[in-house]
Amino acid sequence: MSNRAMSEASRREVRAGLEPCLARLWRYALVLSKARDVADDLVQATCLRAIERADQFIPGTRVDRWLFAILRSIWLNEIRSRRIREGGGFVDPEEVLTTDGAREIEVNITASAVLRAIGQLPEAQRETVLLVYGDGYSYAEAAAALAIPIGTVMSRLAAARATLAKLK
């Protein structure tokens, strides 16, 4: 495939892949930022960046993972760091990660209780839980995406489960 054809294929795949990933991107942004307005902005910035840099996407690879990496990079390098510099905080996590009440499940641990507990986990644990249990990353894939050893993935997931186990 020529460079031009490959660029065209990259742009097509990125544009086609964006919309199906929107909800998952937004959830990732919400879990990271714990703020709905920030999540909206983060997804918007991710869409723009993805279109701008579509040539860098390798056709045939997973566009969702590529978009997640862009979102994470924008979060870490631009939004979170700016918030920290400006001394801005985020809204109460308990009010952000929650369910629609009508969908409450009558089991011993409700979805809303689990989401509240996830919202109170440290950011590194929240993110690892989301990638592995929400988005199906293997431990190795999560380790690569987060640039950490697999052992750290294991300890973050175990710490998160240990916290959730205390909900009972």
Add this chain to the structure above:
Amino acid sequence: MTDEDAELVALIDNELDEGSRGPLLARLAADERLRQRYDELRAAGAPIAASLAELLGQAPLERLRAAIPVDGPIRQPPGRSASNGLRQLAAGVAIGLLAAGATAWVAASFGLLKEREDWRSAVANYTNMYSNDTFTPLRPDAQLQTVELSALGAKLGANLTPENVALPDLRFTTAFMLVYEGSPLGVIAYVDPSGAPVALCIIANHAPDAPIRSERRDDLSLAWWSNSGRSHLVIGRIPVERAVALAQTVEKRI
């Protein structure tokens, strides 16, 4: 959290390396305290995926779609898109709740609504949120199946083994515990060749013996029966005749 927890969680997630897996399974078989911790960590993780799925339904999709820069048509890949999937999930949950409500109304009209029957509605609502991706990645080997099922059986007072819960054309994926109004509720999850989830649920609710009955709730088929103080339910997006046939297979064995 300890290193032991990390190993147990990796075992639960089917991510433990082969070198560590065998020794840990051996310790689990011999150590009641370790099995208890394994159960706690597994139960703590069981509702995470479904809880996170709730957030997907809250995404402001219209607003987000509008944020995609337009410089030509955006082609949807063929097949089911994630957004369609979400709409279907949301619709499935709504319809499931409506179906559960309608069933409750009919049952109440005939004076049949008993507390111990409500667990089927709770399970149906929960099952509506399972997708073809929920259990498909889980591929426990025979050793892990044995550990999971014996832990479940101990809580339910039932003898559960990989052999007596094996079902035709279904692949075992995991077994986990829930609690419904104080009664232990075990879920054994399978997938069919297409990845569609089917669950065998067992609740130790002291219900009187009852023969197999069946019903449809939206796109779910349910077949249930009670014996030995436990009620059993086969549930999935399968024809009702298949649910009954699976129920008959299990009833003879456990």
